[in-house]
Amino acid sequence: MTGSTSAATTMTTQELVRQLGDVVGSGNVYHRPADLLVYEYDGSVEGAVDIARPAAVVLPRTTEEVAAVVRIANAAGLPVTARGAGTGLSGGAVAQRGGVIVAMSRMDRVLEVDYVDRTALVQPGVVNLELSEYTQPQGFFFAPDPSSQKVSTIGGNVAENAGGPHCVKYGVTTNHILGLEVVLPDGTITRTGALARGGMGYDLTGIVVGSEGMLGIVTEVLVRLTPVAEQIRVFLAAFREMEAASHAVGQIIAAGIVPAALEMVDNLTIQAVEPVYHAGYPMDAAAVLLIELDGLTEEVEADAALIDGICRGCGSYDIRAATSVYEREQLWKGRKMALAAMGRLAPNYYLHDTVVPRSRLPQTLAEVRRITDSAGLRCAQVFHAGDGNLHPLMLFDRSEKGAVDRVLHASHEIIHACVEAGGSLSGEHGIGTEKRNYMPFVYTGEDLAAMAGVKMAFDPREMFNPEKVFPSGFRCGEVRALHNQLRAQRLMREHGIVPV
Amino acid sequence: MTDIAPPIVQSVAVDGRTASRTERPGTAEQVAELLRECTQDDTGVYPVGAGTHSRVGLTPSSVDVALSLRGLSGVLRYDPDDLVVSVGAGTSIAELAEVLGERRQWLPVDAPGGPAATIGGLLALGLSGPRSLGSPTLRDLLIGIRVAGTDGTVAGAGGMVVKNVSGLDMGRLHVGARGTLGVITSANFKVWPVPEIEATVIATFPGAREGLGEALQRAQAVRASMLRPVAADIVADQEAVRIAIRFEGRAPGVRRQRDEACELLGSGTVLEADESAGWWDDHMRRLGFRDDATTAIRLDGRPRDMVVDGLTIYDAIARGNDGSWRLAISPGTGRSWLHLDDASDEAVATLVAAIPPTTSVGMVAGSTATRAAHAASMTSQSRGVDRALREQFDRAGVLNRGRWPLG
Numbered sequence: 066m067t068g069s070t071s072a073a074t075t076m077t078t079q080e081l082v083r084q085l086g087d088v089v090g091s092g093n094v095y096h097r098p099a100d101l102l103v104y105e106y107d108g109s110v111e112g113a114v115d116i117a118r119p120a121a122v123v124l125p126r127t128t129e130e131v132a133a134v135v136r137i138a139n140a141a142g143l144p145v146t147a148r149g150a151g152t153g154l155s156g157g158a159v160a161q162r163g164g165v166i167v168a169m170s171r172m173d174r175v176l177e178v179d180y181v182d183r184t185a186l187v188q189p190g191v192v193n194l195e196l197s198e199y200t201q202p203q204g205f206f207f208a209p210d211p212s213s214q215k216v217s218t219i220g221g222n223v224a225e226n227a228g229g230p231h232c233v234k235y236g237v238t239t240n241h242i243l244g245l246e247v248v249l250p251d252g253t254i255t256r257t258g259a260l261a262r263g264g265m266g267y268d269l270t271g272i273v274v275g276s277e278g279m280l281g282i283v284t285e286v287l288v289r290l291t292p293v294a295e296q297i298r299v300f301l302a303a304f305r306e307m308e309a310a311s312h313a314v315g316q317i318i319a320a321g322i323v324p325a326a327l328e329m330v331d332n333l334t335i336q337a338v339e340p341v342y343h344a345g346y347p348m349d350a351a352a353v354l355l356i357e358l359d360g361l362t363e364e365v366e367a368d369a370a371l372i373d374g375i376c377r378g379c380g381s382y383d384i385r386a387a388t389s390v391y392e393r394e395q396l397w398k399g400r401k402m403a404l405a406a407m408g409r410l411a412p413n414y415y416l417h418d419t420v421v422p423r424s425r426l427p428q429t430l431a432e433v434r435r436i437t438d439s440a441g442l443r444c445a446q447v448f449h450a451g452d453g454n455l456h457p458l459m460l461f462d463r464s465e466k467g468a469v470d471r472v473l474h475a476s477h478e479i480i481h482a483c484v485e486a487g488g489s490l491s492g493e494h495g496i497g498t499e500k501r502n503y504m505p506f507v508y509t510g511e512d513l514a515a516m517a518g519v520k521m522a523f524d525p526r527e528m529f530n531p532e533k534v535f536p537s538g539f540r541c542g543e544v545r546a547l548h549n550q551l552r553a554q555r556l557m558r559e560h561g562i563v564p565v
Numbered sequence: 566m567t568d569i570a571p572p573i574v575q576s577v578a579v580d581g582r583t584a585s586r587t588e589r590p591g592t593a594e595q596v597a598e599l600l601r602e603c604t605q606d607d608t609g610v611y612p613v614g615a616g617t618h619s620r621v622g623l624t625p626s627s628v629d630v631a632l633s634l635r636g637l638s639g640v641l642r643y644d645p646d647d648l649v650v651s652v653g654a655g656t657s658i659a660e661l662a663e664v665l666g667e668r669r670q671w672l673p674v675d676a677p678g679g680p681a682a683t684i685g686g687l688l689a690l691g692l693s694g695p696r697s698l699g700s701p702t703l704r705d706l707l708i709g710i711r712v713a714g715t716d717g718t719v720a721g722a723g724g725m726v727v728k729n730v731s732g733l734d735m736g737r738l739h740v741g742a743r744g745t746l747g748v749i750t751s752a753n754f755k756v757w758p759v760p761e762i763e764a765t766v767i768a769t770f771p772g773a774r775e776g777l778g779e780a781l782q783r784a785q786a787v788r789a790s791m792l793r794p795v796a797a798d799i800v801a802d803q804e805a806v807r808i809a810i811r812f813e814g815r816a817p818g819v820r821r822q823r824d825e826a827c828e829l830l831g832s833g834t835v836l837e838a839d840e841s842a843g844w845w846d847d848h849m850r851r852l853g854f855r856d857d858a859t860t861a862i863r864l865d866g867r868p869r870d871m872v873v874d875g876l877t878i879y880d881a882i883a884r885g886n887d888g889s890w891r892l893a894i895s896p897g898t899g900r901s902w903l904h905l906d907d908a909s910d911e912a913v914a915t916l917v918a919a920i921p922p923t924t925s926v927g928m929v930a931g932s933t934a935t936r937a938a939h940a941a942s943m944t945s946q947s948r949g950v951d952r953a954l955r956e957q958f959d960r961a962g963v964l965n966r967g968r969w970p971l972g
Contacts, residue, residue: 267947319645361818509721519957521957
């Protein structure tokens, strides 16, 4: 299904392209269908998320260019969608109603690194891993590490409030963002948090992070850098039962250990990964836990002994610690390359992202298995167990009749099961278009109306990344208007005023 | 007023002004209903928790309705195995600590002004203490929130899971919004296991100005080392200059850090366990916007400027102050608290004018004139959005009317 590109415009495409070209240079504006093709989708699965063609794609290099592009789009009455590397998994960077895509990939400079203050000021197009690689020689890294970190940009991480394996200890993106420069939907530029001067006003940083491009386009990011720990150790614990592995996860957390990462990889994933990447995962394990500890040497050793005891107590038959940096990287490679290896098992996969309370992991994993089994789907589980953040990965063949429908049906049931277990819709991939219609599962009309109030404060014309996060047919302006209208009617009733 | 709990006899004072009327609702829905009524009647409503920080912000000319959130105190839900808790906004840090402590867990935050401060109040002011150096703040730990709005509804966001990107992060919008976008009625947090042990190293430096200079240099050395203190503060007054560095965690790690810190500081007294915690409790009670200090100023700077700025601030205080004073600097976060007793408005104004441009005055409690001067000096770079947010969530401007120049 291709989304509508019928945004009302008062400008011809030719005129739009000319005006945009005047701002960013004609070589930085794409408008021919062949050039637009790669901008029609992101990393999501077609079927779960629509594809849509923008009228034009611009690649600005400065904040002022972004602001000028926004003003042109405003004048043309066109929606604006910001895009980083396009690795998103919920349709966030797809121009659902057409219009202009502002691709931030050329704003990719690290502007300033301050090792005393432990901050870096970066443009949004800087690739996540490159910032860590840049600061590593000085003993620092950028903690959020989504699996896409080799490609995904910090601007995209900010928009989606991205997570990653190390978030169990260090927190998600929002915990590492100190300030932002943002081009607002009216084309003005503002600065927030530690980048703002004046001391007054709301701290808009927190609401912009994770707002999926609906409130503004981030053009500069002040991030916190984290010092690399003195000691890092990675362990692999293999289990014959997946349930035993999830019990070990619960016990590690309950014992007060805060591992740097606590990941689970199931047998199906091991079958895909091990023959290619030789990570060192036992092929006969029902599941392995990948546990990273970091900190002072003494602390790591104390925790390592506890973890060894817990895993053995839960029935782990093979516990190994990486003895070299190479071995450590190999163990991680298996986890990080898991998605890439899935092509060996099936032509297509649908990677899900839900979250449940950690104590509900064993039951939830069993329920997911029941759902996918009854749908006749193979499902791999490779996920952030320490956070209760599940990633059921359903394998299928798109060419098989009805396969996509079965996957979507199972997906629907998985979401239900996770919400029933006290969980939420998404732990780190965002809502986008993929899960927008599930929002009423977890939020009341009042909750959504409050979110709509924020949207209206930033973007009263609803032109920034429309058709995202809020359910289909939900127009923030209309909801707020209705909200106010109902309030007025109630007031009139109470005062005995009869509307004429 | 049918749905509202009857006003309690004891009236609540906001910023030293006794309210014309005091309400103490027992549910979030009752708070929302009260806000709706106040909006309808165009009556200013002043949320108050423990009242520990009511001396910050502009002095309202009158307090119409004081809204005590103490009726919303207590733990609503606690899942120790998942390390998450949901609490009423009127719950104090001390009350929450008691419940979590039974399971050897805690919310690892410190409250400037002491543990009587409520969760809702600390969130609304966005306050954090010296622990923000090496430990998450309330803002970091927040995973869910419920807020009563002026439209009479209660809206929530987030949940009871530690990782959640479902919809806008409404919780963080309300952190530091000072109750002007709605009244926080409950909040959900990640909690932590209580660390195995703690220890604090304290060193004293002779000579007022020289001592401070030395302490600031030593603090930089600690920061550049492998040590991972959860807090490190320099406290200076007319009598002495001290530095206190706090470590928590597994026993062998804490012991090693404690010893290395003593070496880096040149000397040091070690406080262990309760003694260590007690020192910080006492320190926290002296921070914040205490009632007994004439003027309290929070300064926000950058760690890299602290060696120079710390001395400049010291000079400004030493120059024009006859009364007693206390300066607490967290060099690793760039934040300082300054408390002045019996300082005249002029003396405070002169001092504020001498604060280096790399450091800004974040919050002030003091005389009406001092607070007004501070408010007048503040600006916002996002005034349009600020106003629009206020318009969306408090069209009549009843929430904390006249106290905050927000929106």
